């Protein structure tokens with residue numbers, strides 16, 4: 001049985017003081033993550049320490065980074081490596097978010113290199129895939145997502161693939177307030193599991209957590225999380241406030257206990 005994963009992607013928001021304030025507010029809402037639910041918060045690099053410290057007070061909250069480089073070390077000004085994340089206690093890393101693909105020239109090839117490096121270093125990669133609005137309108141969304149998945153996971157063994165979290169984030173739903181319908185989310189998640197079954201096998205595909213991302217919030221979380229193949233959310237805007245973030249954690253907990 002897969003756990004839910006409720007993951008916050010803070011993007012370029014929340015400095016150290018705001019991060020500390022977020023975690024004290026979150027600790028007032030929840031002292032322990034509900035059974036069957038994993039919680040992850042991914043702040044910006046400079047807020048990672050404050051987040052690790054804040055997460056100490058709530059049992060079961062993981063802290064992740066939003067990006068890393070695929071090389072071990074060296075002359076890569078402005079970059080950060082997997083060992084540096086490991087050293088301070090980071091356990092997850094978001095790879096290939098559509099904003100990284102769109103604004104920072106990330107490609108399926110760099111996404112693949114980063115995913116492999118994260119796995120080699122024992123970090124859990126949250127590999128992001130998702131189509132543009134024009135691609136959905138042209139009815140190419142399944143092909144695009146398949147290509148991103150297959151290329152992103154190239155030369156990764158079944159054992160390692162089982163450790164990867166996939167986030168399906170239709171680009172047209174990110175930060176727009178427009179959410180995929182539960183039908184659209186379920187349809188794509190089922191398809192992703194089908195592709196993973198083809199590439200690996202049914203048991204690896206069944207074990208992997210598939211997150212939906214794109215304007216998830218406390219109002220729509222329940223119907224999205226209720227979809228058979230949706231195992232959680234990668235949440236931007238609604239993860240920045242402790243009350244909305246904790247509401248979605250509680251929703252996942254309630255669905256698990258039913």
Ligand code: PGA
Nearest residue numbers: 174175214215235236237
């Ligand atoms: P959003 O962002 O929830 O603000 O749409 C999601 C994401 O980009 O991961």
